[in-house]
Amino acid sequence: MKNISVLGSTGSIGTQTLEVVDQTNDYRISALTAHSNVSLIEQQIRKYKPKLACMTDENAAKDLKVRVADTNVKVLSGIEGVCECAAIDEAEAVVTAIVGIAGLKPTLSAISCGKRIALANKETLVTAGEIVIAEAKRHGSEIIPVDSEHSAIFQSISNQQKFLKRIIITASGGPFFGKSKEELKNITPEMALKHPNWSMGAKITIDSATLVNKGLEIIEAMHLFGLSADNITPIIHRESIVHSMVEFCDSSVIAQMGVPDMKLPISYALSYPERTVPVCDTLDLVKVGTLSFYDVDNETFPAINLAKDAAKKGTIMCSVFNGANEAAVELFLNGKCSFTDITKFIETAMSKAPKIENPSIDDIFMADDFARKIVKECV
Numbered sequence: 001m002k003n004i005s006v007l008g009s010t011g012s013i014g015t016q017t018l019e020v021v022d023q024t025n026d027y028r029i030s031a032l033t034a035h036s037n038v039s040l041i042e043q044q045i046r047k048y049k050p051k052l053a054c055m056t057d058e059n060a061a062k063d064l065k066v067r068v069a070d071t072n073v074k075v076l077s078g079i080e081g082v083c084e085c086a087a088i089d090e091a092e093a094v095v096t097a098i099v100g101i102a103g104l105k106p107t108l109s110a111i112s113c114g115k116r117i118a119l120a121n122k123e124t125l126v127t128a129g130e131i132v133i134a135e136a137k138r139h140g141s142e143i144i145p146v147d148s149e150h151s152a153i154f155q156s157i158s159n160q161q162k163f164l165k166r167i168i169i170t171a172s173g174g175p176f177f178g179k180s181k182e183e184l185k186n187i188t189p190e191m192a193l194k195h196p197n198w199s200m201g202a203k204i205t206i207d208s209a210t211l212v213n214k215g216l217e218i219i220e221a222m223h224l225f226g227l228s229a230d231n232i233t234p235i236i237h238r239e240s241i242v243h244s245m246v247e248f249c250d251s252s253v254i255a256q257m258g259v260p261d262m263k264l265p266i267s268y269a270l271s272y273p274e275r276t277v278p279v280c281d282t283l284d285l286v287k288v289g290t291l292s293f294y295d296v297d298n299e300t301f302p303a304i305n306l307a308k309d310a311a312k313k314g315t316i317m318c319s320v321f322n323g324a325n326e327a328a329v330e331l332f333l334n335g336k337c338s339f340t341d342i343t344k345f346i347e348t349a350m351s352k353a354p355k356i357e358n359p360s361i362d363d364i365f366m367a368d369d370f371a372r373k374i375v376k377e378c379v
């Protein structure tokens with residue numbers, strides 16, 4: 001039995017992590033955190049009996065304290081409380097399933113204690129990849145990706161990193177694959193929240209529809225696998241069966257496949273280098289029938305090129321790309337901007353980004369605030 005903590009336990013990845021815990025019987029829960037979903041975390045606390053729990057929303061934390069007063073859990077609050085949960089002594093691994101840049105400080109807290117990071121929170125590497133990877137090396141903390149593409153790349157590379165030439169990262173294309181720029185103008189949040197293959201939190205579902213998600217994932221892959229953006233090729237794969245591929249120097253291409261179910265990469269990130277009992281359905285390729293691949297339409301979906309541009313310009317530009325996107329997605333979900341405004345606003349924020357060499361974590365949060373402010377001024 002390994003002790004693990006789950007940050008963001010009430011979300012899509014968080015709840016699937018707890019399903020993996022139930023299915024494998026290999027893990028005990030040390031700490032759970034959420035933002036404001038008190039009723040779900042209360043149920044989780046009663047079932048998994050963690051030592052620590054935290055709500056980032058102060059009122060939710062007060063409410064939770066009263067609700068679980070009859071248990072032994074200690075309830076903390078705020079982002080400092082999440083950092084304390086991430087650093088809890090008894091846990092060997094931490095699943096980072098918080099959404100957005102809010103996951104950065106807790107991830108660094110777990111890294112500073114040398115814990116294994118099962119990394120779902122891609123925004124951590126997008127905004128502060130260089131610092132995070134350097135800190136992980138310094139503290140001997142392993143970062144194992146949960147993102148399905150990165151798990152596929154990690155599994156496909158195996159121990160052949162020195163022969164790696166190129167990554168071919170797959171994208172489902174989202175619900176608006178094949179649509180024209182004109183057709184995208186009238187997309188509503190309800191339409192964008194319907195992903196064809198994956199059931200995920202609202203923010204990443206919108207990111208998948210704009211293809212910002214693939215842009216974030218390219219930056220994430222650069223940091224995880226030490227390649228430049230030019231050596232990471234995005235390709236549309238409608239069925240989401242081939243989770244990504246790697247090409248070695250001799251032109252051999254290795255892919256990892258499976259049904260689209262996040263429980264598999266979550267489980268692998270926790271059990272690596274071992275593997276566990278099956279946590280999802282087995283793949284029946286005959287039933288799938290056809291695997292299709294297409295080029296990305298960068299004209300209609302400019303997000304990947306914006307991300308690659310940000311990657312070339314460095315950490316601060318990546319933080320601006322990410323912060324502007326987080327702010328724009330929130331506006332879109334609240335009906336305050338159109339679907340196509342999301343990438344327009346990112347581009348505007350990037351055009352005004354400050355230049356800072358060797359930025360600190362404080363500089364990164366400053367760039368994030370800056371991007372959010374610019375996006376608010378756009379509406």
Ligand code: NDP
Pocket residue numbers: 007008009010011012013014033034035036037038056082096097098099100102120121122123146147148198199200201202203204262
């Ligand atoms: P969800 O929105 O479903 O869940 C987010 C979790 O984080 C919830 O527990 C939420 O609590 C908590 N949370 C929200 N805001 C804050 C905050 N400001 N501070 C602390 N905690 C907060 O997201 P997903 O599970 O879909 O995604 C989580 C991360 O994993 C994202 O970075 C995403 O890109 C990545 N990812 C997700 C995949 C998926 O299939 N869902 C696939 C690959 C990567 P509460 O419920 O109380 O609001």
Ligand code: MG
Pocket residue numbers: 147148149217
């Ligand atoms: Mg992914």
